[in-house]
Amino acid sequence: xxxxxxxxxxxxxxxxxxxxxxxxxxxxxxxxxxxxxxxxxxxxxxxxxxxxxxxxxxxxxxxxxxxxxxxxxxxxxxxxxxxxxxxxxxxxxxxxxxxxxxxxxxxxxxxxxxxxxxxxxxxxxxxxxxxxxxxxxxxxxxxxxxxxxxxxxxxxxxxxxxxxxxxxxxxxxxxxxxxxxxxxxxxxxxxxxxxxxxxxxxxxxxxxxxxxxxxxxxxxxxxxxxxxxxxxxxxxxxxxxxxxxxxxxxxxxxxxxxxxxxxxxxxxxxxxxxxxxxxxxxxxxxxxxxxxxxxxxxxxxxxxxxxxxxxxxxxxxxxxxxxxxxxxxxxxxxxxxxxxxxxxxxxxxxxxxxxxxxxxxxxxxxxxxxxxxxxxxxxxxxxxxxxxxxxxxxxxxxxxxxxxxxxxxxxxxxxxxxxxxxxxxxxxxxxxxxxxx
Amino acid sequence: xxxxxxxxxxxxxxxxxxxxxxxxxxxxxxxxxxxxxxxxxxxxxxxxxxxxxxxxxxxxxxxxxxxxxxxxxxxxxxxxxxxxxxxxxxxxxxxxxxxxxxxxxxxxxxxxxxxxxxxxxxxxxxxxxxxxxxxxxxxxxxxxxxxxxxxxxxxxxxxxxxxxxxxxxxxxxxxxxxxxxxxxxxxxxxxxxxxxxxxxxxxxxxxxxxxxxxxxxxxxxxxxxxxxxxxxxxxxxxxxxxxxxxxxxxxxxxxxxxxxxxxxxxxxxxxxxxxxxxxxxxxxxxxxxxxxxxxxxxxxxxxxxxxxxxxxxxxxxxxxxxxxxxxxxxxxxxxxxxxxxxxxxxxxxxxxxxxxxxxxxxxxxxxxxxxxxxxxxxxxxxxxxxxxxxxxxxxxxxxxxxxxxxxxxxxxxxxxxxxxxxxxxxxxxxxxxxxxx
Numbered sequence: 001x002x003x004x005x006x007x008x009x010x011x012x013x014x015x016x017x018x019x020x021x022x023x024x025x026x027x028x029x030x031x032x033x034x035x036x037x038x039x040x041x042x043x044x045x046x047x048x049x050x051x052x053x054x055x056x057x058x059x060x061x062x063x064x065x066x067x068x069x070x071x072x073x074x075x076x077x078x079x080x081x082x083x084x085x086x087x088x089x090x091x092x093x094x095x096x097x098x099x100x101x102x103x104x105x106x107x108x109x110x111x112x113x114x115x116x117x118x119x120x121x122x123x124x125x126x127x128x129x130x131x132x133x134x135x136x137x138x139x140x141x142x143x144x145x146x147x148x149x150x151x152x153x154x155x156x157x158x159x160x161x162x163x164x165x166x167x168x169x170x171x172x173x174x175x176x177x178x179x180x181x182x183x184x185x186x187x188x189x190x191x192x193x194x195x196x197x198x199x200x201x202x203x204x205x206x207x208x209x210x211x212x213x214x215x216x217x218x219x220x221x222x223x224x225x226x227x228x229x230x231x232x233x234x235x236x237x238x239x240x241x242x243x244x245x246x247x248x249x250x251x252x253x254x255x256x257x258x259x260x261x262x263x264x265x266x267x268x269x270x271x272x273x274x275x276x277x278x279x280x281x282x283x284x285x286x287x288x289x290x291x292x293x294x295x296x297x298x299x300x301x302x303x304x305x306x307x308x309x310x311x312x313x314x315x316x317x318x319x320x321x322x323x324x325x326x327x328x329x330x331x332x333x334x335x336x337x338x339x340x341x342x343x344x345x346x347x348x349x350x351x352x353x354x355x356x357x358x359x360x361x362x363x364x365x366x367x368x369x370x371x372x373x374x375x376x377x378x379x380x381x382x383x384x385x386x387x388x389x390x391x392x393x394x395x396x397x398x399x400x401x402x403x404x405x406x407x408x409x410x411x412x413x414x415x416x417x418x419x420x421x422x423x424x425x426x427x428x429x430x431x432x433x434x435x436x437x
Numbered sequence: 438x439x440x441x442x443x444x445x446x447x448x449x450x451x452x453x454x455x456x457x458x459x460x461x462x463x464x465x466x467x468x469x470x471x472x473x474x475x476x477x478x479x480x481x482x483x484x485x486x487x488x489x490x491x492x493x494x495x496x497x498x499x500x501x502x503x504x505x506x507x508x509x510x511x512x513x514x515x516x517x518x519x520x521x522x523x524x525x526x527x528x529x530x531x532x533x534x535x536x537x538x539x540x541x542x543x544x545x546x547x548x549x550x551x552x553x554x555x556x557x558x559x560x561x562x563x564x565x566x567x568x569x570x571x572x573x574x575x576x577x578x579x580x581x582x583x584x585x586x587x588x589x590x591x592x593x594x595x596x597x598x599x600x601x602x603x604x605x606x607x608x609x610x611x612x613x614x615x616x617x618x619x620x621x622x623x624x625x626x627x628x629x630x631x632x633x634x635x636x637x638x639x640x641x642x643x644x645x646x647x648x649x650x651x652x653x654x655x656x657x658x659x660x661x662x663x664x665x666x667x668x669x670x671x672x673x674x675x676x677x678x679x680x681x682x683x684x685x686x687x688x689x690x691x692x693x694x695x696x697x698x699x700x701x702x703x704x705x706x707x708x709x710x711x712x713x714x715x716x717x718x719x720x721x722x723x724x725x726x727x728x729x730x731x732x733x734x735x736x737x738x739x740x741x742x743x744x745x746x747x748x749x750x751x752x753x754x755x756x757x758x759x760x761x762x763x764x765x766x767x768x769x770x771x772x773x774x775x776x777x778x779x780x781x782x783x784x785x786x787x788x789x790x791x792x793x794x795x796x797x798x799x800x801x802x803x804x805x806x807x808x809x810x811x812x813x814x815x816x817x818x819x820x821x822x823x824x825x826x827x828x829x830x831x832x833x834x835x836x837x838x839x840x841x842x843x844x845x846x847x848x849x850x851x852x853x854x855x856x857x858x859x860x861x862x863x864x865x866x867x868x869x870x871x872x873x874x
Contacts, residue, residue, distance in 0.1 A: 140577070141618050146703060159702075167642035168698055172633055176703035177614040177710070181578050181793050182668055191669040193790035196609055196740065205604035209740045209789075231619055231712065232628040232870075258790065261605055265596075266583060266613035267704020273614070274790040275668065303633065303646045352646075353630035353695065353711040354870075356618050433669075433791075 024418075026112040028125075030060035035412055035421020036128075038112060039290075041105055042246070042281035042422070043090055046131040053134060055085040055093060056126065057108055058281050058423070063126040064108055072120050075107055089138045090282065094226045094245050095359040101226070101245070102286060133280035135185040137224060140358040142183060142276075143350060144220075144252060144366060145175040147341035149296070151369040151377060158385045159260075170300060173341035173349050175366075178252075179273035183362065185280050186425040192403060192432040193274040195258035211432035212255035214386070215401040218367040219320050219377035219409055221336055222250035223343050224282060225361035232354040237308045240344035241285060243357065249279040249318075249411045249425045250364045256380055256400070278362075279411070279425040287420045291315045291413035293337050302345070305352055312342035316413045316422075318368060320377070323406035323426075327394035331382060334368050334375040336411075403431040461855075463549040465562070467497035472849055472858020473565075475549060476727075478542055479683070479718035479859070480527055483568040490571060492522040492530060493563065494545055495718050495860070500563040501545055509557050512544055526575045527719070531663045531682050532796040538663070538682070539723060570717035572622040574661060577795040579620060579713075580787060581657075581689060581803060582612040584778035586733070588806040588814060595822045596697075607737060610778035610786045612803075615689075616710035620799065622717050623862040629840065629869040630711040632695035648869035649692035651823070652838040655804040656757050656814030656846055658773055659687035660780050661719060662798035669791040674745045677781035678722060680794065686716040686755075686848045686862045687801045693817055693837070715799075716848070716862040724857045728752045728850035730774050739782070742789050749779035753850045753859075755805060757814070760843035760863075764831035768819060771805050771812040773848075840868040 024038045036042065036058040046056050046063060054067035070081035081104075084093050094101065111118065146152055149165070152174075156164030168174065192215055196207040226245025229235055235243055252272060259271025292311035301307070313336065320332040341349075346363060367377040376382045379400050382390055389397035401407065406428040412421035461475045473479065473495040483493050483500060491504035507518035518541075521530050531538065548555065583589055586602070589611075593601030605611065629652055633644040663682025666672055672680055689709060696708025729748035738744070750773065757769040778786075783800060804814040813819045816837050819827055826834035838844065843865040849858035 141616060166701055168633075168644075168701070171644055172699065174699070174703055174706075176706055177616055179578060179614055179792060180617075181795050181798070182791075184668065191791050194671075195790050196605075207605075207608055207740070209742055231621065234631075255790070262609065262611070263702070263704075264603055264605070265700070265704070266611055267700075267702070269611075269613055270786070270790045270792065273792040303644070305646060349707070353632050353692070353707045354619075354628050355616060355707065355710040358618050361618070 024113070027114060027117040028060065028062065028112055030417070032417055033415070033419060034060045035419055035423050036060055037417060037419050038109060039414070039418050040283060040287045040420045041108060042283040042287070043136065044281045045088065045090060045134050045136045047134065048126065048130055049132060053086065053088045055090055056131070058128060059112060061128050063128050063131055065124055065126050069108070069124045072123060074111060075104055089360070090136050091138050091360045094224070095228070098226065098242070101284070105284065105286070133185060135183070136280060136282055137360045137362070139180040139183050139360050139362045141361045142178045142180040142364070143175050143361070144178045144364045145173050145341065145346050146366040147173050147339045147346065148366055148369050148377070149340040150338060150371055151367040151381065154369060154376065154381045158380070170298070171303070173346045175346065175350065176267045178276070180362070182273055183276045183278060186277055186427070188277060188427060189430045190253055190275045190277070190427045191430045193255050193258065193270070194432055195255060195270050196261055197257040198261050207261055212257055213400065214256035215429060216254045216256055216379045217320070217401070217407045218252035218254055219318055219332060219334060220250040220252050220364045220367060221247055221316065221411065222278065222362045222364035223247050225357045225359060225363070228359055229351060229357045231356040234354060235347055235351045235357070237306065237344040237348040240347045243347060244285050244343060246282040246284040247288065247422070248282055249409050249422050251277040251407065251409055251425050251427065252364060252367070253277065253427070254378070277425050277427045279422050281423050283420060283422055288314055288316070288413060291420065295342055296338065296340055298340065305348055306345050308342060308344055312344055313337045313339060314413065316411050319410045321408045322392060322398065323408060324392055324394055324396060324404070327392065329392040331390055332374065332376055334370045334377050336365070336368055338370045339365055339368060401429050403429050405429050461550070464551060464554040465497065465499065465549055467854070469854050470852070470856060471497045472856055472860050473497055474854060474856050475546060476851070476855050477720060477724045477857045478545060479720040479724070480573065481718045482525065482527060482571050482573045484571065485563065485567055486569060490523065490525045492527055493568070495565060496549060498565050500565050500568055502561055502563050506545070506561045509560060511548060512541055526797070527573050528575050528797045532665070534664065535679070542721065542723070570622060570624070572620070573717060573719055574797045574799070576617040576620050576797055576799045578798045579615045579617040579801070580612050580798070581615045581801045582610050582778065582783050583803040584610050584776050584783065585803055585806050585814070586777040587775060587808055588804040588818065591806060591813065591818045595817070607735070608740070610783045612783065612787065613704045615713070617799070619710050620713045620715060623714055623864070625714060625864060626867045627690055627712045627714070627864045628867045630692050630695065630707070631869055632692060632707050633698055634694040635698050644698055649694055650837065651693035652866060653691045653693055653816045654757070654838070654844045655689035655691055656755055656769060656771060657687040657689050657801045657804060658684055658753065658848065659715065659799045659801035660684050662794045662796060662800070665796055666788060666794045668793040671791060672784055672788045672794070674743065674781040674785040677784045680784060681722050681780060683719040683721040684725065684859070685719055686846050686859050688714040688844065688846055688862050688864065689801060689804070690714065690864070691815070714862050714864045716859050718860050720857060720859055725751055725850060728857065732779055733775070733777055735777065742785055743782050745779060745781055749781055750774045750776060751850065753848050756847045758845045759829060759835065760845060761829055761831055761833060761841070764829065766829040768827055769811065769813055771807045771814055773802070773805055775807050776802055776805060838866050840866050842866050
């Protein structure tokens, strides 16, 4: 069959798809609809109940034990990689740079695509259900953006009805520095914080010290910096992909009553820094590239240093559930594609003044609300500042989170055998400490 | 002479003084008025041009090479301390805790008080003039407070004339998270940042991308956390001293024009995170205890979790000079005793919601302005928002910093042979990069 015939008959996309299907078949059984397909291979740090931390890659119902794989010589330089993969965080691995991390990714993909189950499979594979995930990253710096126009407008309407979207919002990706020390991995319970609060019906501008009554979540995604930049040197929008290692789901727990009293003029502080939770698996940017989509139209046109070309957003489905007792209710469905400001724009803006970035830095999107009420990314918006009640499947209602509530967020791109999922981030609200104040 | 007679004749204070004088005499010649008396012994990290980093303590014109001292067995456990003192930062040393760090301090004091110059002096002492100081700490988290009522009122008057001091200010030590990655050691030049700025006479709410024209300093002191706290557990005002290892001078460089456009509603971001400078020597809290003084009266009375007893402020003299060419002009003289909120209150507030702290965390005071114009801690206040010119000794004037200007801050408590000084923090303004924008 002449080559030109083949070219005529099969469309390019078909070839890619067939090729990919062939390349992406594994001897390992990977459940369809698993978050962790061969296209994904996210990184995490785990142990098996013994506290011996090691790096891993999630695949279906398993984990590739990267420490074991390096001991068996899968990546060459046995001692070097063994040392890297038995550290308590992925920072040193990520700092090796994308040429190295992508080669490791490729080696694992090749190993999973061998003709038949290799002899060393039992030594390298771990049942995911048996693993305990820990914080995968030491976070040197954490920044939170405010990049959803729907969220900024909703919050603006509640706090400043006359002036919902502030004049700077469409010109720059508004952001602020958050607290890195209190970022925790999924599963860590969150203690209801105390703080200064203006009680309803109290004397004007006279706070009391009390446990927060308006505990909330914020549905966000965060990207993790994979490459250091020197102080004084901006990162351009075109360079951003080089600097972004991967993404996690991010829950920016918020105490609205504490935040409301404290945030003018220097921004949120104790209303946020009592805890933020991330999903344990870092999905590499490479795995998300097939899921790039157009961004919303930006008006006014961004200044030149923020101007981008091509597909900058990602089609990542987001789902928030509130678990109470043995019942679970989906309370929001959103998507990262709604974000007005892209990650490249966030990073370019963050560094345009010469601010440097470090490996492991986390930059969160801000709450990702969509255009409809069912897609709002916080209880503040879902209950419209506590005006409406949200009905749960067990018949109870919520305006804000109650003690014992578990909040779960999930995120995924694609579907079926090619899903690139993030797993989940969840946290349960513990009652406030009994404090005299 | 019977003992009771001695007790009658000499007052208690005299005894202490005489005793102290005896105890605090050294075989080493320490220039009078040196910042680095026997009472001080601040910690830093240095090298001698060879890049081999080691920890040191400043004493007069010398440095105690703590790596050399540990090799010679001064602290026992030779290998342990040698390893600790040859690291690139002091974090691991500080994390040993005050019982250990104070014992090291005591050993060095004892060694300096020997009857005569010990044989190992030449191996342990380094000429301070030959040493290059580096960043002494890895800073996991950086928080900036806003604790001077004079500064907050001044800035408030300029930005919000009707409402200078916001309602929350007297109730809580307002603070926000800053950028840890861009904290640099004294001597590091600071590049004038670019950013979005509203040009004078431009279209309303329409920024341009340009180099900052309102580059400023902020005169601050910062304390460094010496003990980790777990997430969820507040640190009380009474516990604060356990958690504060020591202090440095802190210059929070600020680009006022960038800050003004960006800071509502989430606080300062690019107007600050292009660089902050610290003095290289960390003065331990123990050295400052004799210089405790009363705090300003707080009205309204602080909520119980912020209530303190005893002397909470420090009498630390502050001086800011602007150097231009070969001329130096003192442009401000202030004092930490003016601070409305004490360090203990800052730390108790920061953690009252359960926010955790880590060893090396830096918490800066905010600009320390005094009550008179000559004691204002920023050019924003000294030039009253650019309305007045500040005359320099070379006949030029300033409203904000110009390229090539060097800003120097000094700080010290006490005087003569018992001075507890911080040395200085300085930085020179480099012209903005040539950028298309």
